[in-house]
Amino acid sequence: MRKTLLLLTHGGTLLLGFALGIYTLPILVQPPDADISAIEAALPAPLFTAEFSRDRLGSDALHWGEGELRLYQDMLVFEGQLAPGPDYRLYLVPKFVDTEAGFLEQKAEAYEVGAIKSFGDFALTQPASSDLERYTTAVVWCETFSQFITSGQYR
Secondary structure, three states, X not given: OHHHHHHHHHHHHHHHHHHHHHHHHHXXXXXXXXXXXXXXXXXXXXXXXXXXXXXXXXXXXXOOEEEEEEEOOOEEEEEEEEOXXXXXXXXXXXXXXXXXXXXXXXHHHOEEEEEEOOOOOEEEEOOOOOOHHHOOEEEEXXXXXXXXXXXXXXX
């Protein structure tokens, strides 16, 4: 009985520590937020803007984002906050999605802009040849866990 109790308590503590490590590691290794004002000072007016909201159908208490994404011809700039997590990617998709299932239906047609390394303000460059008109919505997606974080429709 005592060995079983020790096994359960120590095993539970080990699992809790592992889970906390997975959650906190991305927070500990994230780079500083981008200096958005300095980046945008050298850019013309954005072509499009998209609002990210915590209220998306596929978002929850651990998977959310809020802020504004501004789309320029060769750069995308986000000002806001994302829930901490590993391996976030920014995608552009042809039709508005606000759930994991909706994104997975369009993932084959999606354009991956790049990896998001910060949970605050960030900027991603993209080839000037990419066609923003072909897409309507930006999606933040956790590649490791195939988890929808948030989305914003820009046209």
